[in-house]
Amino acid sequence: MKYEAVIGIEMHAELNTKTKIFCGCKTDYGAQVNTQCCPICIGLPGTLPTLNKKVVEYAVKMGLACGCTINRETKHDRKNYFYPDLPKAYQISQYDIPLCENGEISFYVGEEKKSVRILRIHIEEDAGKLLHDNRFSGTLIDFNRCGVPLIEIVSQPDLRSPEEARAYLDALKAILECLGICNCRMQEGNIRCDVNVSIRPEGNEAFGNRVEMKNVNTFSGAVRGIEFEIARQTAVLEAGGAIEQETRRWDDDRGESLPMRSKEDAQDYRYFPEPDLVPIRLDRAYVEEIQSSLPELPLVKFERYWKEQGLTQYEATMLSTDKDKASFYESCIAVKPNLAKQICNWILGDIAKLQNQKHCLISDLSIDPSALCELIELNVAGTLSSTSAKAVFDEMVATGKAPGTIVQEKGLAQVNDEEALAAIVEKVLSENQGPIAEYHNGKTNVLGFLVGQCMRNSKGKGNPQLFNKLLAEHLNQ
């Protein structure tokens, strides 16, 4: 029997507000342990929380970007559970009235456009971090993360494969980044997922029992976890067993999911309305203002780059899902719309390489968009060979000088004068009798080697197309 996977994802994203959700403590990552906490976020008796307005604004932004309905009257609820990383012994979350619900996001999986319904997006507080250190016979707790604002984005079980799940996660991350509400640094735990997986015989309507996998900290880990879980559940069913609803822990190092506990019910949490906070009431105008301030979303950008500007799907994805790249690309095509393809090549090629070396954003490199366009035009027009264009680019980034000035100063202009090039061709031919013989014996790709030799002799300034033409003429005489 063939089985089909059914997947639903709960994503927790930390919002990048300056301060925590219910107190004024900072949220900076990497601070000395237990230095960013106060009586409120460590849950001392007698303290009272105050809601950070920015958290609501950011969550509403995300809700609107995901096409959700915003509940203009909502509240906070206590989710009670006892675990040492949660000093109050309850988490302030939202239960029956989430801030946002019933949305939908679309994205591409290869050529195919896919939509996934968003069940809800609610706000809640993060818990502290448990530190296990071999030097102590116990567990240490860092409360800095207590009260860092989170949104939980819950999808409907609309995903059907690990690839779709991956594309969905990438799409959510791109939206968060585009809105600027989450730092999206996976290594800092800004995004954490619970992945729900079930399988059903192909063609069946009814869903199977789901397994909820916790502790999924990377998107590639989510894919591995889902693949593992599909295989595990298939094996259980094929052996005549049944899948029980349970919570498992994904262990990415071991590459397997391990039983954690049988699935808890909502009633286990004894939810009740948070008595220390007033309900949230939002004006219609407030929501409308956020709606009208939304930036162009990644999917719209993607389709514009792909369908209107002729980039490949891969290129359009790389640019549209990266705020920094997209913004630089936009400034360049504003100068020269017809150079879209070449601008993209530079961004994904030499500029990305430079960024990797310097570990920085394009915006930190202060490259003038019109200067890059000028450089590309010099290359397209044949004034600069591609090799020299790279040299001019490096100089341009280092000194801020205009490409034209650099070309003049360094004498880098491409040599298109056939007579000058012919002299080099003759020299190279006289020095390469062996390859020439090979060429005449049918190894015509020797031509490429000879062009390379000519380029070297011209210090990268000769026009390679002309070299190619001249060499071919000589060899075929």
Ligand code: ADP
């Ligand atoms: P809980 O808090 O119990 O995990 P939530 O409503 O927060 O419940 O999340 C349930 C998640 O499980 C959703 O993402 C939903 O899409 C997913 N889900 C529900 N039923 C199934 C199923 N049969 N197979 C896979 N995923 C499912």
Ligand code: MG
């Ligand atoms: Mg859950």
Ligand code: ZN
């Ligand atoms: Zn605090």
